[in-house]
Structure formats: C-alpha cells, structure tokens
Amino acid sequence: xxxxxxxxxxxxxxxxxxxxxxxxxxxxxxxxxxxxxxxxxxxxxxxxxxxxxxxxxxxxxxxxxxxxxxxxxxxxxxxxxxxxxxxxxxxxxxxxxxxxxxxxxxxxxxxxxxxxxxxxxxxxxxxxxxxxxxxxxxxxxxxxxxxxxxxxxxxxxxxxxxxxxxxxxxxxxxxxxxxxxxxxxxxxxxxxxxxxxxxxxxxxxxxxxxxxxxxxxxxxxxxxxxxxxx
Numbered sequence: 001x002x003x004x005x006x007x008x009x010x011x012x013x014x015x016x017x018x019x020x021x022x023x024x025x026x027x028x029x030x031x032x033x034x035x036x037x038x039x040x041x042x043x044x045x046x047x048x049x050x051x052x053x054x055x056x057x058x059x060x061x062x063x064x065x066x067x068x069x070x071x072x073x074x075x076x077x078x079x080x081x082x083x084x085x086x087x088x089x090x091x092x093x094x095x096x097x098x099x100x101x102x103x104x105x106x107x108x109x110x111x112x113x114x115x116x117x118x119x120x121x122x123x124x125x126x127x128x129x130x131x132x133x134x135x136x137x138x139x140x141x142x143x144x145x146x147x148x149x150x151x152x153x154x155x156x157x158x159x160x161x162x163x164x165x166x167x168x169x170x171x172x173x174x175x176x177x178x179x180x181x182x183x184x185x186x187x188x189x190x191x192x193x194x195x196x197x198x199x200x201x202x203x204x205x206x207x208x209x210x211x212x213x214x215x216x217x218x219x220x221x222x223x224x225x226x227x228x229x230x
Contacts, residue, residue, distance in 0.1 A: 002105075002223075002224040003101065003104075003105045003221045003222065003223055003224060004105055004221070004222060004224045005102060005105060005107045005220055005221055005222070006169070006222065007107065007169050007170065007171040007220065008107075008108075008165075008166040008167060008168050008169040008170065009107065009108045009109065009110070009157075009160055009165055009166065009167050009169075009170050009171075010102055010107055010108075010109045010110075010170075010171055010173065010220060011109070011110050011111070011112040011153060011156050011157070011170060011171065011172040011173070011188065012099070012109065012110070012111050012112065012113075012172075012173050013111075013112060013113055013114075013172065013173060013174035013175060013176075013179050014111055014113035014115055014120055014123065014138075015050050015051065015113065015114075015115060015175075015196070016050050016051060016174075016175035016176065016193075016195075016196025016197050016198070017092070017095070017173055017174055017175045017179075017193055017196055018091060018092065018095050018096075018099075018111075018123075018129075019089050019090070019091060019092070019123055019127075020089065020090050020091075020092055021050075021088065021089040021123075022043075022046055022050060022197065023088040024080075024083070024087055024088035024089060025046065025049065025050060026041070026043055026046060027088075028076055028079045028080055028083075029041055029049060029076070031079060032072055032075050032076045032079065033062065033072075035075060036064075036068070036071075036072055036075075038062045038064075039062070041061075046197050047197040047198060047199060048061050049061065050176075050196070050197045051114070051175070051176035051178050051179075051196075051197065051198075052114065052176070052178050053114045053139060053147040053148075054069075054072075054073050054076060055069050055070065055073050055142075055147065056069075056147075058072045058073065070142075073142075077116065077141070080119065085118075085119045085122040085123060085126075086122055086123055086126040089123060089126070091127050092195055092213070093213060094212070094213025094214065094216075094217070095213055095216070096127060096128075096129060097213070098213060098216060098217050098220060098221075099129055099132055099133070100129075100132055101217070101221060102132075102220060102221065103132035103133075105221060107220075108134040108160050108163075108165035108166070109132070109133050109134060109135075110133060110134055110135035110136065110137055110156040110157075110159065110160055111124065111133065111135070111136050111137050111138065111156070112137055112149070112152050112153045112155075112156040112172060113137070113138040113139070113152065114138070114139050114147060114149060114152065114178070115138050115139060116138055116139050116140070116141050117136065117137065117138030117139060117140070117141075118138075118141065119138065120136055120137070120138035121136050121138075124136055134159075134160055134163055134165060135156055135159040135160055135163070137152060137155050137156040137159060138152070139152065148182065149178050149179060149181065149182025149183070149185075150181075150182040150183075150185035150186045152182070153172060153182055153183060153186040153188055154186050157170060157186070157188070170188045170189075171188065171189055171190070171191055171207075171220075172188050172189070172190045172191070173190070173191050173193060173216070173220075174190055174191075174192065174193070175192065175193050175194070175195070175196025175197065175198050175202075176196065176197075176198055176202055177198070177201075177202040177204075177205075179192070180192065180202065180203070180204070180205045180206050181205070184205060189206075189207040190205070190206045190207065191206060191207060191208045191209075191210065191216065191219055191220075192206035192208070192209040192210070193209075193210055193211075193216060194209060194210065194211050195211070195212075
C-alpha cells in the first residue's frame with residue numbers, strides 16, 4: 001500500500017535523534033576539559049552537552065569565557081578530526097529506515113544540526129543516508145557564524161526551497177529543548193523523540209513526543225488507502 005506524509009518536508013536533528021555519538025563525545029570532552037584544567041563530565045551529565053553548540057556549552061557548563069570557549073572548541077574539533085568523525089557513532093534503531101521510507105514516499109528531507117556541517121556530511125555518508133537527503137545542513141566550522149538552531153532550520157528550509165521542494169508544511173524531528181525553541185522561532189513544529197539525552201520537560205511545546213521509532217514513523221507516514229473498483 002502506498003504511503004504519504006502529512007508534512008511537505010522533514011528536517012532532522014542529528015545528535016540524539018538520528019545518531020548516538022555519545023561515546024565519542026564523552027571521550028573527547030574528557031580529554032578537552034582536562035587539557036583546559038576543568039572537571040570532565042560523567043556520562044549521566046551528557047544531557048548538558050549533547051544538543052547545544054559546543055561554543056555555548058563550554059561557557060555555560062564550565063564557566064569559560066568566549067575566548068576560552070573558542071580555544072576549547074578548536075581543540076575538541078581537532079580531536080574529532082584526528083580520530084574520524086564517525087568513530088563510535090551509530091544510528092538509533094529504526095530511524096534510518098524511516099528516512100529511507102520518507103524518501104521512497106517522495107518527501108524531501110534535510111538535516112538541521114548544530115554539529116559542524118562537515119561532520120554531518122561525513123556521518124550521513126557513513127550511514128548511507130546522504131543519497132536520500134535533499135540537503136545536509138549543519139553549523140559553520142567555528143560554530144558561531146551559523147549555530148543557532150533557528151538559523152540552521154531556516155537555512156535547511158532555504159536550501160530545500162531553492163532546490164524546488166515544497167516547504168509549506170515542514171516539521172523538525174529533535175530531542176532537546178533547543179530544537180523545540182529553535183523550531184518555534186523559525187515557525188516550524190517539532191516532533192520530540194525521547195531516546196536522546198533529554199529531560200522529560202524538554203518536550204514541552206512540541207506537537208508530539210514519541211518513545212520509539214515505530215511511534216515516530218506513525219507520525220511521519222500514513223497509509224494512502226486506494227480503493228480498487230470498476
């Protein structure tokens with residue numbers, strides 16, 4: 001049976017939504033923070049780090065100045081580049097299939113990630129999702145020129161629109177309150193996934209919150225009943 005989506009296009013957050021990169025993030029954060037004389041986070045504190053731009057997190061979580069945060073981001077990204085952007089990363093179960101099924105149903109899709117775009121491209125290529133995405137959008141390398149979630153969402157819509165896709169009924173899939181807030185500023189509703197690194201209240205303001213890939217699929221794709229008769 002054919003499937004269709006109630007949404008004209010779908011935007012995807014990456015960390016905590018499509019990809020679980022927590023193991024590598026914790027390892028690089030530990031090395032970076034100890035290098036700069038700060039206390040490394042425990043795994044149960046990762047919710048403070050995964051989601052927002054690292055430039056902001058270094059300031060808010062360990063009290064760095066903007067100048068120190070710039071140095072820390074460069075150090076952290078250097079570690080990431082050295083070991084490879086896809087090391088230890090894995091797709092959350094079932095989400096890759098949803099991306100492919102949306103593509104098969106003719107729904108244009110893009111990432112809308114606060115990760116540097118070069119890393120997002122590497123991840124999408126690694127997991128074989130690049131060919132079924134109409135755009136791959138992330139932050140600029142310095143994570144300052146383009147880093148606010150609302151601006152990244154707008155850029156994803158701009159690229160889809162420039163490519164001739166329908167962006168009249170967009171939806172963003174995310175796992176943090178930054179996604180909900182950024183979507184609201186950009187005028188894009190958010191479907192919240194709870195398998196990332198969030199607190200329960202972070203789903204407030206989303207149009208739906210789901211616990212599993214099957215529940216997400218039901219929000220994004222519906223069967224198109226086609227009656228057969230003479």
